[in-house]
Amino acid sequence: MATETSETSPFMFDFYSRFYEAVASSAANAEYCRRVYGRNLCQHGFAEMSHLDHLIEVCQVSAGSRVLDLGCGNGMIAETITDLTGAHVTGIDFIGRAIRDAQARTEEKRDRLAFVVMDMSRLDFPPASFDVVISIDTLYFGDAYEILRPVIPMLRSGGRLAAFFDQSCEPDEPLESYPADLTLPHGTELAQALQRLGLSYRTWDYTGQMLAHVRRRKPVLEALKAQFEAEGNRFLYDSHLGEANGIERAYVNGAGRRYLYLSVT
Numbered sequence: 001m002a003t004e005t006s007e008t009s010p011f012m013f014d015f016y017s018r019f020y021e022a023v024a025s026s027a028a029n030a031e032y033c034r035r036v037y038g039r040n041l042c043q044h045g046f047a048e049m050s051h052l053d054h055l056i057e058v059c060q061v062s063a064g065s066r067v068l069d070l071g072c073g074n075g076m077i078a079e080t081i082t083d084l085t086g087a088h089v090t091g092i093d094f095i096g097r098a099i100r101d102a103q104a105r106t107e108e109k110r111d112r113l114a115f116v117v118m119d120m121s122r123l124d125f126p127p128a129s130f131d132v133v134i135s136i137d138t139l140y141f142g143d144a145y146e147i148l149r150p151v152i153p154m155l156r157s158g159g160r161l162a163a164f165f166d167q168s169c170e171p172d173e174p175l176e177s178y179p180a181d182l183t184l185p186h187g188t189e190l191a192q193a194l195q196r197l198g199l200s201y202r203t204w205d206y207t208g209q210m211l212a213h214v215r216r217r218k219p220v221l222e223a224l225k226a227q228f229e230a231e232g233n234r235f236l237y238d239s240h241l242g243e244a245n246g247i248e249r250a251y252v253n254g255a256g257r258r259y260l261y262l263s264v265t
Contacts, residue, residue: 009141013094019044020074020098022236028227029236035220036213041076045137046213046258047164051206052077052136058204058262059132059160061085068092068130068154070120070147071138075102075113082112090130092118120147128156135163144193152197152265161199161263165190166210168256171246175253183257194263201263210258211251214244 023029023042033040038049047055061067063086069078072091075098082089093099094117102115118124121142133151148161155161167188169178181187185203186195194201221228221241228237250256 012141016044016073016095017097019236019239020095020101022233023074024097024101026228026231026233026236028224028231028233031227032220032224032240036217039080041080042074043077044073045164046166046210047077047136048209048213051164051209051260052080054204054260055134055136055162055164056081056085058202058260059134059162061087061132063087065131066090066129067132067134068125068151070133070135070151071141072098072102072115074098075106075115077136078102078115079106079109079113082109086112087132088112088114090114090116090125092116092120092123094119123150123154125154127153129154130159131156132160132162134161135165137164137166139163139165139190144190145196148193148197152199155265157265159265161261161265163190163261164206164258165261166247166256166258168247168250168258169253171242171249175250175255178250178255180254183255185257185259188257188259190259190261194261199263199265201261203262204260206258206260207251207256210247214247214251217241217244 030040033043037043065087067087067089069089069091072078072093075091078089078091096117099115099117106113133155139147167183169175217240221237225237228234
């Protein structure tokens with residue numbers, strides 16, 4: 001179990017600690033999420049409500065399912081999944097503030113929810129603990145193969161591993177040298193990890209939805225800019241906008257794609 005530090009990514013630890021402290025009380029961020037994602041779940045990624053519905057469907061999550069959410073943040077998506085399905089969801093994240101907020105908010109749902117401070121690269125669960133493992137834009141913070149290798153034994157026979165994954169050129173990388181094959185469904189870093197693990201998988205292409213999403217962010221952010229600034233949360237505005245600009249740059253130049261991956265063990 002992780003403490004409230006990160007040996008592997010101190011920058012990300014510092015950013016997300018600040019992020020979850022800010023979004024806990026930011027009305028501007030709540031409104032941004034409502035307008036862009038369809039509902040405020042304090043999202044920091046790209047999965048909208050219809051995308052979560054699709055995830056639940058392909059994973060066949062039901063009232064009898066035991067689900068592990070890798071990198072759950074403050075647990076609002078995990079809470080939504082259990083509210084919609086009745087499944088038992090365990091959420092892990094290495095940001096202590098996020099987990100404490102999740103625990104406090106869902107105290108009356110402890111029969112269906114568990115939140116633990118834990119680094120996804122150091123998971124500590126017995127074999128065959130889960131029917132489903134999900135990752136929603138969280139496998140970028142380490143080597144996907146090394147993260148997933150110990151996860152597979154934690155799935156029961158016939159269990160499902162699902163992940164939303166973006167493969168794109170970073171804003172500071174030259175577009176012309178980005179390998180085109182890396183953005184193909186069988187060429188992404190996640191696909192390569194699944195292949196090394198000997199897992200077959202199915203993909204759904206979410207590239208069009210991703211591009212529409214980031215373009216929808218911009219006018220919403222512009223409309224809420226003054227409110228972010230008045231709250232002292234300009235860094236939230238800058239983060240959301242910078243992410244949108246970086247993704248759009250990559251995608252319109254053929255240097256980025258997004259997929260939903262599903263592997264049945």
